[in-house]
Amino acid sequence: MKQYIKTDEWNIIEEGFHPEDQLLSESIFSIGNGHMGQRANFEEQYSGESLQGSYMAGVYYTDKTKVGWWKNGYPEYFAKVLNAANWIGINVIIDGETLDLAKCEVKEFRRVLNMKDGYLQRTLIARLSGQKEIRIDAKRFVSMAVKEAGLIRYSVTPLNFDGECLITPYLDGDIKNTDSNYDEKFWEEIYKENSVDGAALTVKTRKLDFHAGSLMKYDILQGGKKIQCSTEPVEKDKYVGCNISLRLKQSEETVLYKYVINVTSRDKARDELIPYGRTRLEEISQKGFDAMLQEHSAAWHKKWKESDIVIEGDLSAQQAIRFNIFQLNQTYTGEDARLNIGPKGFTGEKYGGSTYWDTEAYCLPFYLSTADQKISRNLLIYRYKQLEKARENAAKLGFSKGALYPMVTMNGEECHNEWEITFEEIHRNGAIAYAVYNYVNYTGDWDYLKEYGLKVLLELSRFWEERVNFSESKNSYVILGVTGPNEYENNVNNNWYTNRIASWTLEYTLEVISWMKEKDYPAYKNLEDKSGLRETEISKWMDIIKRMYYPVDEERNIFLQQDGYLDKEQCLVKELKKENLPLNQHWSWDRILRSCFIKQADVLQGLYFLQDKYDLDTLRRNFNFYEPRTVHESSLSPCIHAILAAKLKDKDKAYEMYLKTARLDLDNYNNDTEDGCHITSMAGTWMSVVEGFGGMRVVKEKLHFDPIIPDTWKSFSFKIKFRESLLKVTITKAKVAIKNENGNAVTLSVYGNDYSLDKEIVILVQ
Template sequence: MKPYVKQDPWSIIEEGFDPQKQEISESLFSIGNGHTGQRANFEETYSGSSLQGSYMAGVYYPDKTRVGWWKNGYPEYFAKVLNATNWIGLKLIIDGTELDLATVEVTDFRRELNMREGFLKRTFTAKLSSEKRVHVKAVRFVSMARKEIGALSYELTPEGFSGRLELDSYLDGDIKNTDANYDEKFWDPVDQSVNGMRASVTVKTKKLDFHYCTVKETEIQQNGSYTPIESTPVLRDKYAGVRADIALKDGEATTIYKYTAHVTNRDHRKEELQGKAEQALEAALQAGFSQLQKEQAEAWETKWLDSDIVIEGDTAAQQGIRFNIFQLNQTYTGEDARLNIGPKGFTGEKYGGSTYWDTEAYCLPFYLATADSRIARNLLVYRWNQLGKAKENAAKLGFSKGALYPMVTMNGEESHNEWEITFEEIHRNGAIAYAVYQYTDYTGDTSYIEEAGMEVLVEISRFWEDRVLYNKRRGSYMMLGVTGPNEYENNVNNNWYTNRIAAWTLSYTLETLTTWKEKQPELFAKWQKQLGITDDELNKWDEIRSNMYEPYDEETGVFLQQDGFLDKELMAVSELEAKHLPLNQNWSWDRILRSCFIKQADVLQGLHFLNHEYDEETKRRNFDFYEPMTVHESSLSPCVHAVLACELGYGAKAYDMYLRTARLDLDNYNNDTEDGCHITSMAGTWMAVVQGFGGMRVRNGELHLNPALPEKWNGYSFKIVFGGARLLIRVSKNGVTVINETNQSVELYVNGSRITASANQEIQAG
């Protein structure tokens, strides 16, 4: 499908209504606040194709695993983020005709996601009959300032007639996940009630006993003043609504305001839910819609102050990066260490809404550089809190010690049920360890390692010790039967990236322990006692990391993705006819596995992570070898290639990869945006600009910038929060400017030269 959203620097705009694009738009125009989220479903009835989606962070269901052949070690369930109570619903019958955009004639349709101020606006005209038209303007948002509040206004103006509106304003908790394994509904009713124009629905999950209470109030405004309305209740299990009959006058607007509070027993006691929801709702009603919307704009202004990226001369690129940043900020706020970043965020149900290695590999750098350090720290705390479950995961697979973090999880327990991923894609452990390194090096904060991180590193290292196999013939340690980041290769031996990140983890753990032994021997002794660390164990780790087999080809000078990779028929993607792409929609899995084609960065993922350990020529040889064979059929692929291409001076390739990741969903590159947006890969878009074009690296606690200006841009700027300061970096054809927007002085390197950015100072750095 061709791109259809209008290019605009601050908004996502759709002009004209096409039912064939509705589910894509529902994803693109989603809203959220880190606590709740809502797909861009219509408030009024829509009988066309739609994925209704209202989501609550942290509330999930253990949907029983469904596989054709059960294997020992499989998880019992797949964790599903729950499609929850529909709070936006309005049933509107005007003079006997229901307002349904699938059945009435629609003109002047316009939908806008205002990213600067964080709201969704929709306008259209509906032709009800040859004489009757009604204009509609709908605005809604979920509040960044009041996390449990959602609000909408829905304005109707008749044209050419006066008549009657039969309104049902409702809450519907009788919702089913589209991805339910056994077509099961996950919610049971608890309570539903109506009092005047107020309604509430409380439901609970059939397992795990999550309770979710929604309370809403409906107000009607006509001629600029609120109109008392008589209503009747509509009640059934998991459903509560109010029905009212309202007079409509030709040319006069009637506005329906709907205020909603959402609370769960994650945050409040079950017996308090109704009261807490009522309390939050009352405060929102006292504020009113205009004040709530003002608070929303102010909250988003603060978000953009720290995280905005400005691109001059390229509207498509500008819109893409802001859309990605917007979705990241509305998916995760970092206020709750029990939460993480699902691959689809609040935009859809695919992948279960659970935590993947994407968080550590792609998302952490964004939150490190654009927010207070506690936000990123909470991502690490999330993993530490689940360390016990990670140790259980390792034990379930037959390991005697150590922790294996899950590929997919909500509570730390593995819930992915494809054997080649669940059992073999163990490189995910390395991303958890790398996140500890990244956070500590970037912030200089060692408290996480002291309090929790060392235990995580030790248990991951113990897993690697148990997982490797010593090959006497080669005198090396190996890892057999693994799946690397390139999931178009399964059950291979000695995936270079997996072996390399395991050896690096052992090295980092040993080096960190050595440092603390020298600087804080008391703390080292405490760790030895609490974690049972022995000298024999440390010696074993040293032996493994020093003798890890890392496949390498002398003739080509490249690291081999795995043993036997060069036995394949090697060819570039460009040699394939277009009809073959994407491979995952046109080839059998057998054919894909036998081919040389690569789903996403694999060897190059290692060179991206451990960038400082390899010289430019090594990176170039491997990039030139592997990138031509990469089909980028993972959303996580283009960003890594963009960063490396920038470093290697491949400007055109870097720009192409950037645009592909920035507009992946906006332009529906992979024909799957209807399932939801690719939230975690959006962090990769930020990486492509800041680490790619901006050349940002942190090495040994020092900030380095080596900016380059893409040919199609007149200039660009980005923000970095580092060392207690917020820096604005501007790159133009005239050079690089560094502006310190805070009172905290900070030192950094620009193109290799050391500079000091004093408080509130602007420096021409090149």
Template sequence: MKNYIKANEWNIIEEGFDPHLNKISESIFSIGNGRMGQRANFEETFSGETLQGNYIAGVYYPDKTRVGWWKNGYPEYFAKVLNAANWIGLKIKIDHEILDLNTCTVTHFKRVLNMQEGYLERSFIAKLTSGKQLQVHAKRFYSIVDDEAGALQYSIKALNFAGTIQITSFTDGDIQNQDANYDEKFWNEVSGAVSDNIAFLTLQTKKTFFEVCTATQVFIQKNNKPVAIKPASTHREKFVSHLAVTDVVAGDSIVLHKYAVQVSSENHPKDKLQHISEQLLHKIVAKGFNNMLEEQAAAWAAKWETSDIVIKGDVKAQQAIRFNIFQLNQTYTGKDARLNIGPKGFTGEKYGGSTYWDTEAYCVPFYLSTSAQEVTRNLLIYRYKQLDKAIENAQKLGFTDGAALFPMVTMNGEECHNEWEITFEEIHRNGAIAYAIYNYIRYTGDADYLAEYGLEVLIGIARFWKQRVNWSAAKNAYVMLGVTGPNEYENNINNNWYTNTIATWCLKYAIEAATYVKDNQPHVYQKLVQKLQLDEFAEFSSWNAIVKGMYYPASTELGVFLQQDGYLDKEQTLVSELASEHLPLNQKWSWDRILRSCFIKQADVLQGLYFFEDDYDKDTLRRNFDFYEPRTVHESSLSPCIHSILAARLGNQERAYQFYLRTARLDLDDYNNDTEDGLHITSMAGTWMSVVEGFAGMRVRDNQLKFSPFLPDSWESFSFTINFRVYVLNIKIGHEQIIISNKSAEAITIKVFDKDYTIAAETVIYIVHKEKIVNIVA
């Protein structure tokens, strides 16, 4: 675990430069705007260890699968979100020396991610080998107002020398993904042009033929007077640049402003990319850097108004939750239903940056409560639009008649994950997508979604489960063989309790949804029956038979659900009994040893108890939690949040807080020694869940919000805002009272500790000692 980030409520701060931490910091200080994003690479030359990363949403490359031998049904490629052209590049040359923080002496280094206003800045003093010293201050951002644009300001001050400074400002498209399977470069140049202080570089991806035009315009001043800029005399493929040369004496200051736009053929006609980029570039240059920065601050203020969690009394906890919320908001905005949330967002290349089940299981609750309803609706529509591909994916594995298997990893709906135990067996992902539809309708009340989109998806998923189970004469029950549950430290197992449970839930919900649409929109329902060739009686009867006849492994002796058949055959060792040198298992043990152990990567049975907690009493929850948590190594970033929420539900406040700390500062403190690969964006939503669903105990039951809050001992209070249907509520939890503000135009009735409270429009209530309202203030 690292501990070099300074505690601050609104800023992520690094003081002092340690090149060994640089790749970690590049991830932590990443910036984005939902349309594109960038790691916190230095603008100037850096010859040390770095992962240059600039990513454009929706643009990908189908990198050929790298496997030793082929299996039927394997996807032919793994989709990679591409490392795109690096537009921030500056080469600073002082006489004959290049400014490079890997080769010079660096002092007064400070890097700050301003989360409140949405920008990154960095300052330092560099001493070159010649003894010349210069002071640098850099600031940049990706605009969330003009979401195809970014800008940077780079200031250089000569401290103790007279000489010549040469600045080359460039866009470099000759880059390579670190995770390329065969060390291939994925871009070809379409065109490049440089004139005056403007440069254009248009690249095209191989195979997929996406085109991206990157346009930049540069302005340089010395002591507030313009410096001449000219196109660089050298030109190479996939590279454009400008050059400025000026003499300086000690005390002189040079300020460079660089504006950039990145427009892609995903959003614009290919033959108009350069023209559109030129227009947008003109627009942002006319605004100017400072005005763009003011717009950025105002836009971020609006985001924070609906999504902020305010924690009093614990600066590190406050910093952590805001960091997680900040990264979620700059990864996905919901403006474009073609986009989704990759596990690394715009911060790295691991996992291909594609869509996983994390979106439905972990991110949906965050966006439901903090954004407009359309944002989550777009996340669901994303899957609906890929239903045909999900049916094709199932067909490749031998399923028929409209059965749909949504992919484990995808960019366009096709499965592109190539580990057999995941691709073929981690089929519980289907259940998470169905659950997200249910969760969305439960939260928003938008039952029309079923008729418009949801029912068709649910029927495809139900048809898959129907064909995936088989009847066991030995058990006199339906069984599910050869699966991988959420615990990926178990592969090719039989009767994973969570998978069996969510499969039968999906079958029940599909029937309920069909009945609702049939009763409320019969014309739509009849069209769907014809389109899907749905035999209601036969199919629903077979689904009901599986619901009633499914086998669920359990231990009557222990009073717990068994993760899968044979789980108790394993040696039952607890994590607390492992010596520290064995952890993390995935870095210290062979895969064979892990698979034979009882150790659990993340919530599995407990994932099901989180989704369906209302179906089980507290004693059942407690017995399973007390059995499985001590066997869980939490080596998935998705694990601590589920355990935190369940611990809170069981009244174990200390454990709930411990799990929260682990998930909240997972990346900031580099708990798993993997932050350098990129941030764990989807698990950041779990941090929000730990506070709102865990500490505040928020649930939606019977169309009503319920809260059962507690306050961690080290906090003075915490508060958050919730968008629920037509209502906006602010909830503040203190040691002695709960304050709930209804900022809506209508009254709302909620439950707090199972007692009803009606809050009039634009009214604040105070609940003291968890019992009564002592005052109502308009």
């Protein structure tokens, strides 16, 4: 665990220069706006350890899969979001010496991510040769008001000398991904232009033919006034910039304003990239940095008004939850149904920026409650539009019908190349089905089921029908050769969660069919005819539901993670020596697979999804058995444990797990934040507060609250959108207050009692 970030309710603050933590800071201080994102790289040259990262949403590359032994069904490629043109670059040379924080003495350094207003600011004092000291002030943001716009204010102030300065703003498309095969570069130059006050660059991907255009303008000010300078355009392969020669005066600030537009062929025709970019660039440069920042901050204030969580009495927890909400809101805005959410968002390259089951299992609840309904609907439509690809994925693995959604994807094709994931981690289909249920149950948007949802459910159910097989010895249906959510177990039989979510998917599909027959029989009949659904399929699904096999331990009265789990030597995490953790960085894979230790919630994941189907005693027995065996080496794990612990009124365990998920990246719990923040698990942090401590559930389309409050907190409050209302829930040790800030009256349950909420209700805690 690494703690060097100062606690503050609205800011992430790094004081002092920590080059050994530069990769970590680059992840934590990242900024984005849903269209693009930028790691917290320095604008000026830096020869120290760094992961340069500028990313454009939806622009990806099909990097050829490399495996030692090819197997039928393997994907041909691994899709990855590309490291795009570096648009932030500003080289600085003072009296012939390049400013490089890895080579000069850094006397003072402060970096601040202002989450309330949505910008990154950095201030430092560097000592160059000859005892020359300069002050650098840099502020940048990617606009929430103009999605293609990135703006930088960069200033240089000599503190004890006069001197000559060469400052070079540039655009550099000669970029590669750190994980590219054989250091392959993915971009080719198409067009560039340069002038004394700006430049433009267009590059295209070597595969798939994505085009990306970047355009820049700049202004130079000294003494607060715009000046004319001696300039010289600079061009190299996939690079355009401008050398600006300046005379620096002691104590006088020289400011460079850099305005950039980044646009891709996903949004504009290729021949329109530069003309469109010029128009937008002129608009933002005419408005100026301060006016653009004001618009950007206003957009952030609106987001905070609808999604903020306030915690009193625990500054560390307050900072953490806002950091998580901030990263979620700048990663995905939901305006483009072609986009989804990568596990690292715009903060790094790991996992390729592709879509995982994380979106449906963890992210959807956040957007359901904090954004317009169309946002979460778009997440589901993303999967609906890839249904045909999901059918193809199932066919590639030898299935004659049904759909298998990919574990990792950009366009619906599977692009994950580890066999135990690609072929066996089929529980991801269950997360898609659950997301359909979760969305409809929360929003009441039954029209979605008629238009899209039931079509998806039918194909998922057909997959499960073919994937199970009947065991004569057990007189039951079984599912063999799978990997459950606990990826520290591969190729197991009858993973409880997989069996249960498969059966539940069939149950829910039949429930929706029954509803649609009753409410809109012509629509159902049309779907039945087009899909070829027959009563024989429905009968088979009912038989599978009735006769599905679930492994249990009768003595402990718990669900077994899979057949044979108790054959393993049973140890608890507390018995491990600290130097063995995390296991995945210290143990061989063979040793991990033979151990009883659990990477992330597995049985407990199923109990979280289907908690309203199980009583508290069942939940408690399973939680008490599995939680002590879980090492939480997946970022997706602590939040599920926090929610279930809160439901069991185990405040200490719930709070312990909350801190582990909330400060996972800020404190680098798992020693793996250098390559990007864990964006999708951040949604789980929000769930830990709202569904965990807030006890929020939607049962049969009605809101329920059963809150608890950690002992260290004085109060906490959160806002949720439910149907047409915006509700603010405030919880203290003495009372629960729920205010309807807009919308119609809502019927809800608090501590098991029903209330009609028109304006505000206050319930005293017994």
